[in-house]
Amino acid sequence: MSDATAPRNSAAPAQEAALPKGYEPADVEARWGRHWEDNKTFSPDPQDVLSGKKEPYSIVIPPPNVTGALHMGHALNLTLQDILCRFMRQQGKSVLWVPGTDHAGIATQNVVERQLKKEGKKRDDLGREAFIERVWDWKKEYGDRILNQIRRMGASVDWTSERFTLDEGLSKAVREVFVRLYGEGLIYKGNYIVNWCNRCHTALADDEVEHAPKKGKLYRIRYRLADGSGELIVATTRPETMLGDVAVAVHPEDERYTHAVGKKVILPLVGTEIPVIADAYVDIEFGTGALKITPAHDMNDWALARTHKLPVIPVIDDKGYMNENAPEAYRGLSKGECRDKVVADLEAQGLLVDIADHDHSVGECYRCKSVIEPHVSEQWFVKVGPLAKAAREAVPAQTQIFPAQWEKTYYEWLDNIRDWCISRQIWWGHRIPAWTCEACGELIVQVEDPADLAHGCPKCGGALKQEDDVLDTWFSSALWPFSTMGWPGKDGATPDKLKAYYPTSVLVTGFDILFFWVARMMMMGIHFQEQVPFHHVYIHALVRDEQGKKMSKSTGNVIDPLEMIAKYGTDSLRFTLTAFAAMGRDIKLSEKRIEGYRHFVNKIWNSARFALMNLPGEPAATLEEALVSAPLANRWILHRLEEVKDEVESATLEYRFNDIAQGLYKFIWNEFCDWYVEMAKGDLYAEDEAKKDATRRVLLTVLSETMVLLHPVMPFVTQEIWSVLPGITDKELALAPFPARRPQCKSAQAAKDMAFFQGVVGAVRTIRTELCIDPAKKLPLIVDTGDAGDSAQAVLTDNAHLIAQLARIDSADIGPGKTGPRASGTAVVEGARIFVPLKGIVDFNAEVARLDKELGKLDKQLAALKGKLSAPGFANNAPADIVAVEREKLAGLEDAKAKLSELQERLKAALAEGD
Structure with a gap:
């Protein structure tokens, strides 16, 4: 048994030991992170695909620089990819998510050269071989930092497939591609003007x-x-x-x-x-x-x-x-x-x-x-015209870009592309596999190093000298979708992983490397695999600060994801990023928002603890049995659960990440916690064992399936809760299937009845709030159901005990033709007229005076807002969305004034009549 699934206190009763009072993310995240990696939870078997047992789904991680540290762009990118991968596992697919890092030639060499400078040395003082050895030493010591930070994000990558752009396999692929392109006349060497950095040389x-x-x-x-x-x-x-x-x-x-x-x-x-x-x-x-x-x-x-x-x-x-x-x-x-x-x-x-x-x-x-x-110098180039043509024609016929607006940018770059200078005058990187005869000038380009450099020239037998330059880092990165899967393989055989998972399903990346990387992967994938490297490209937006400014160290507005994880937990950060990841719109992020979603994690945790306290074990009733004569709350929550399944699935498949988060937030917080749990308490605390057991079954069903739906966004808290739920035999939530559909649970009538019930309770709560009535004060209620439809009276009558509980009502008179006294708080809910008699509840004189003050404040606000909107400078010059917001605010104030004025007139009339 993994330490992640071991009981915390085997001597304690299950429900007491199941979940501690407070959720401590650091402990949970560390345990489950180790568990997933130790158990190779996310390592797929290519044979499942090749045998036809499962459909493939694959993603290659945009490899961060080995010098890099996790920033919010990485955090967003990883979160979105992880949502897709975890969701697709739930769909029964064989999911491969390849992690890895890029050797980042110039950046990494600069880091090590700065170290040498502190020692009073230059790379030339060490010589090429010693300097490269020094860079490898640096990589061994610091290069895993970004990978460990990826682990902190809960990314469900296959760590057994981890790659590095300078590892042996990828180096072989780079040489193979270079030699083939050279043989095809698509790589050449010549004098040309290039962009030259005097600092990086x-x-x-x-x-x-x-x-x-x-x-x-x-x-x-x-x-x-x-x-x-x-x-x-x-x-x-x-x-x-x-x-x-x-x-x-x-x-x-x-x-x-x-x-x-x-x-x-x-x-x-x-x-x-x-x-x-x-x-x-x-x-x-x-x-x-x-x-x-x-x-x-x-x-x-x-x-x-x-x-x-x-x-x-x-x-x-x-x-x-x-x-x-x-x-x-x-x-x-x-x-x-x-x-x-x-x-x-x-x-x-x-x-x-x-x-x-x-x-x-x-x-x-x-x-x-x-x-x-x-600067004019002798360099190596890729003749990209033929490659670019194929890459252009593949979009959108074979590869779709989301949002589609980026297609135009992609086309413009490919239509105006110049030959690609791929040689770099540095030492860290893939050294160009080309040798020149020092005697006759013969140029040799081949995959393997010549066996005899001293006499290796095939033309004259002279000594050979290898090119000093290395290849542009983006050259090796362009091969990433297939080089990471073992291409070119041994003896020309296609590796199983490549057969099973290429082309990849989607590439999730930022717009800033659409040219550097995306287009070049398209070129190389089509040319060497005769297929596009991915079917979809999802371009995510920028993460900005709460004012919409780009985050930068110089501005001092950077939000460090690792600091946020330490303070609020990984799930809170992931959910925040997802909730604001609307396609094509930048994210305005603040620490307050992350803190706010930490409260959401606590809400989930506490609702699970409540459920477990009322679930001494797996309920005896099946869900089918629980649905027989089920109360409104049970029928409604199961109906909503089915709708949420549909919403989550469609939003994920359409890359509407914000809709996934916002839909689940509404369902869990507003509907499950605030409404269903409160309504279910009556049955859970009742003496009727059959009714209690049926509601327990519904409660467990909704909680467990909600954990599955939420898991791709919040993997840690959901896994922790899942591991202690009664009746769950497989404690590995990461491999649990997407909840099965239950069309029999969909009920338009239950949805309609619940909306009416919530409207009535909400109306009473609003009247209480508007009149500043003590929350503990119980109120009388009169409801005229005459125009509300056939089921209205039954809904309110059958659930009168819940209305009393949720709206603090001590008496209810419900039926057609009912009416209340003039001095009543009133509302209309779907045709039903609501009356809350106020005599003995409210001091009418004091309330009329208070409403006078409130109306006076509203008049001042309305005058100021009307003046602002009528001013030509604002109406003509302000952005349309800002004007729309102000007009909406005006409408809200006018509506509030009308309601308060009506209430005041009724109170005045009641005073005049002595009611």
Whole structure:
């Protein structure tokens, strides 16, 4: 027996030992977490799928960086995936949820390099092999942190399937893909302009560059025509790059410069002559309409240079300093130093027209936030055109994206995609499996390392040297859906796990890696498995703070999920995130909301303790027997249970996570706890054993099946309660089936009768509240059922004892044509007129005076609100949803005033008549 299911106190009676008075999440979560992992509860058998015994359902976890720590985005992502996986197990499917981490090349190398810096060392001091060994040591010590945090979230992953993007199997897959793509001509090596980070000293793909608004300067510079016939004024934000200019471009339809096209200008400070060319790319409206062309340091200029066959002259090296191609006076200067000197020299020579403030967008490294420098170097690329075409055509035909609005973004990126630079000038990662002969230059690309590096060249027998670069981290991540399942297998055989669970069912991820990862997985999955990697992609929203601002450490508004778990428990955090996870809408999170749902956990716990105190064992009556002549409460709660089953199932299948949580919250708190449990107490405490046993059966049925429905969202508290319920033979709730449907329990009449009953009780409670009547004071009740339908009188008569209990009534006169005195609190519920006689209950004079004050306050509020809504500035300028809220508030105030005014008039009339 696992420690999770062992009795806490075997000497105590079952119901006393079953659940302690207070729920302590830390203890429960630790015990059940160990139990699930030790017992391999979530490890499926592929043979169940391959034999046709079960349908497959699979998810691969978006692998967090091995350097990462759990944040709210992770917490949301894990919660939603876990809901799906736990629900699908309830549906009888064989569920595989693959966990793992990404080696995060640049990020991890930066972490270890910072450690070395504290020791006064650089990676070059260690050498490549020793440095990589140092990174592996770091990974062994710290790399499991994020995995343990995933455990804290209660994620029902298959830990026996855990993968790492640098483990042996995935490394084999990476090499296999690289070699095949190279053989197909889809990977090539060549000089190209790339995004270069001088700090990380590596190339970056386009989507690894983040653009941030910056305040800069726009410099206008004179470029004099070589024939002395005038000058062109060129505008630039980067004067230091002009030292590598090879042309000036103007728009062919720009009449200001028609005379200059085909001529040459003298490049300031350099003195060489460069041509004036015409190209429709030039924006006539920007700057002066004359654009300097520096192909080595601007992506668009690079493209223009290739079109017009212009030379490429790099003047900035890979560390951000001016190189030997710059004039001698500027060599060795940093970019910033060079800019200052260039501007000063231009001004001294009368070539600087002016400098203006200029706001523009600047590319930054997504890791270290250094400004990106376009840089020409020899790199490896994937020719993505053919791959992107297939990935585009697969959506939505084979893969659907939820919400569908993200399809457009997906298409736009694939339609405008450029070849993918996959080489990185770092050491931590998958080293490119390519070797060059040092004698003849022969390039060899193969899966296995050459057996003899010293004489391995197949062409001349010369020595081979492997590429120093490693592959972009996203290259290995792109293979994740199939590499984690054992591809390529041994001797060409497809692994059972891949046969059973690929394609995966759904990918749950954030919109920020739609390009980095989702599209690339689509490309690689289709190309190497001839199937899309997932049928659905669910894009979850951002978790923001309660004001809707993005969480950031610099702002100080970050809510740490681990702190929230420590304070309120995992279930409270998970339920909060689920309750606000409406498709396509960001989550506004606050600690108060998490604390609020901790009260919900307590409510569930206490309702279970109440049930167990009234369940000495499994009830003798079956549910069918319990339904014979069942009271309204039992018929109604079973009807609602069936409706909730339908609601939970449809909401889960349609990714309406917030509807799952909100529907269960309403059912458990408002209906089961606040209404059913209170109504059931009469039967549970009655002398009639048959009636008591029937209600116990209903109580146990609803509680146990509700735990199953709630389990995917709140796995820990539900499992703990389930483990002590009487009559439950299999204590493993995580493997319990979804509750069977009972169509015979659905009853529209029970729902109608209960709504009427609740309306009557609610009306009496409202009258009591509005008139500030002591909650302990018992009231008389008169109900005219004449217009309420045939069953109204029977409902109230049969349940008069419950009305007395729930509404604090000491006498009830029910029937058609009944009426109350003028001085009564009144309401109408579905045609029935409710009267609560107030004589002897309320001091009429004092109440009239109190209502005067209340009406006065309402008049002031109404005047202020009407003034606000009638003000043109508010009505015309405020957002429509804000105006709608204010109008709704106005309607509520007017309704409240009407009710209080009517009551006051009746009280005044009663006073006048001496009633």
